[in-house]
Amino acid sequence: MAIDWNRRTCSRRGHTTYAPTEPELHSRLRADTALGEAWRCLRCGDFALGAPHGSGPAAQAPLVPRGKALRDIFILRFLAIERLLRGVLIVLVAWAVWKFSNSQDAVRQFFDSNLTVFRPVTDHFHYDLEHSPIVDTIRKTFDYKHSTLVIVAVALLVYALIEIVEAYGLWLGRRWAEYLTVVATAAFLPLEGYELSEHVSALKVCTLLLNIAAVVWILLSKRLFGLRGGVVAFEAERHSASLLEVEQAAQVSTVVA
Template sequence: MFKRDWNRRTCAKRGHLTYAPTEPDLRARLHAATALGDAWRCLRCGDFALGAPHGSGPAADAPLVPRGKALRDLFVLRFLAVERALRGVLGILIAWAVWRFANSQDAVHQLFDQNLTVFHPVADHFHWDLEHSSVVDTIRKTFDYKRSTLGFVALGVLLYSLIELVEGVGLWLNQRWAEYLAVIATAAFLPLEGLELTHHVSPIKLVTIAVNIAAVLWILLSKRLFGLRGGHAAFEAQRHSASLLEVEHSAGTDSTQLAKA
């Protein structure tokens, strides 16, 4: 079965990332002398890349480069970030439309009633009671809302959309606070989405609530939020254990201990 190599895939797009540690043993394991010049191991994919290293210093100061599962998780997070950002932009547009509607409610009402008559012949042909259809009734109910009520609706949609945008930016930057925000904000609206299903079930609503539940569970467990699976300490330990420098350092230490034995 084909297995995607996230490390090489990312290096192919962004280029290699090399580092020269000052520790002699570790430095030797990451360096190779070739006929074309010095080569250093990439901290992400592990391949040797010709040229000077991108950085140097103590191994403890080296950048912590996501590799393997951590890199795949970052890809999933950024997919969620884009989805949240698109939601935020769409929400802002809806809030603006509601606000505009609230400020020209009477004019829109008159325009709606005038244009509705155009569809009467088509509706009569298909024996459809257009005047009492659910869609038309719903639209007409909105004309009865107070301007202040529509203003509060627009404000609520705007605030929710801004939260989605902030969440999207934070997830894209791989910030832990954004993961907490994503879980709390998404979980808070799950009961409302479930309540909507009791009134009307549609494939889009089912897919949406399934995606949101899966996203909450995945972020909770994979990022070890709220102390789950060892919490933040275990999450950081896992990240460092996947670092190429940590792997090479452990391998070098193990080899030294075997030689002494």
């Protein structure tokens, strides 16, 4: 069953009405009822009782997203939430790396002293805990220089900032954020592919597929970098879905006929 994005949005946010000053267009959007005047919603097209939310020349009417544009906004905001959550997680990781860089010796002692707790269990299953890949990896981090760990923490913070800025711009539907998302996401795809080749996990696979899908979808649907006619075609598509412009076109067709 297809989703009616127009009515779905109006049911949550309410209708958006506008009274154009052009007489013929004004009469097409207004109706008199037993309960008073009603105006066509610029989003769903239904008539809503009450005075219009605004008035003026049709050219100054708000451009209300409809249909496919509303669906696109929903997808962009889903991506914005995903970017925000990822950014917050990376900030926490950066904080943990910075804390670790200032207390490597204490963490090393704590790790070595508590590792013996697990030896009876691992010995029972004939598992060499001392030379396991996980323990070796953790011990290698103890040998990293303080300055190296600080650089890693700063790099993680920069990455987190990019993700949070992306989230802010995508939520508001800013075109610069779409460009930033495509460039930044595409730049990290090779790294994600390399990590996946080193160790496969369901989370890494899902993340990689989501990022690839996001890049392709934003590029094509938003017509970035001149694709599918570029920004001119994108703006023309937005305006062609405007209820006021549809009514104006219908009005002109009626006059010509």
